[in-house]
Amino acid sequence: MLVLSRRKGEKIVIGNEIFIEVLSVSGEGVRLGITAPSETSIHRHEIFVEIQEANHNAEMVLNEIEHTSLEQLSAHIRISKKQ
């Protein structure tokens, strides 16, 4: 891991297009300003991990699923739509 020290108002650059500025520091908290191309996704790490796990779980669970469970689910959705 690369470790850099920065002060308030200073920036780092990742690649050619991603800029991260330290906006303010107070106690244990840091506010960062991030400039990046619009197609770059930026997430808080804990949210990224949460979605990653949800994706993995949704995928893994399919190993054990029979087609009949999907048919039952589908029938339920179609019935509730009609009501």
Added chain:
Amino acid sequence: MPSIFIKGQEYSYSEEQIINFSEGLIGLPNLRRAVLVPLPDCEPFFWLASMNDEKYRFVVVNPHEIFPDYNPSEFVILNEYETKFLVIVKVSSDWQKTTINLRAPILINAKSKRGVQMVLAESPYRLTETLPNN
């Protein structure tokens, strides 16, 4: 017509059914190209299956088929038109325990067929929303 095997079954598809994810799905950076095929006898559900080696596959659905009031555009700025949403379904062997990820929908540009999974971090939508009327 090309075809793909998903859970042991063969599905043929056409070019228009291929979605390109330039970043992959969240936490799955290698899922760059996927094909969207209807699940047989399981309307309105689809398979979203990776065309890369790993053969990841998901059950997805247009969220409005199940949650008519779902409105992610309240929480995200959409700078492209003609977009459609899909959400990932976590199927349970007891179908009533199935949950749906409304917090991280997949956005697809209907024209370019480019897709991205986004996080509605500021929204009340849940990662594991249960089926309505349950």
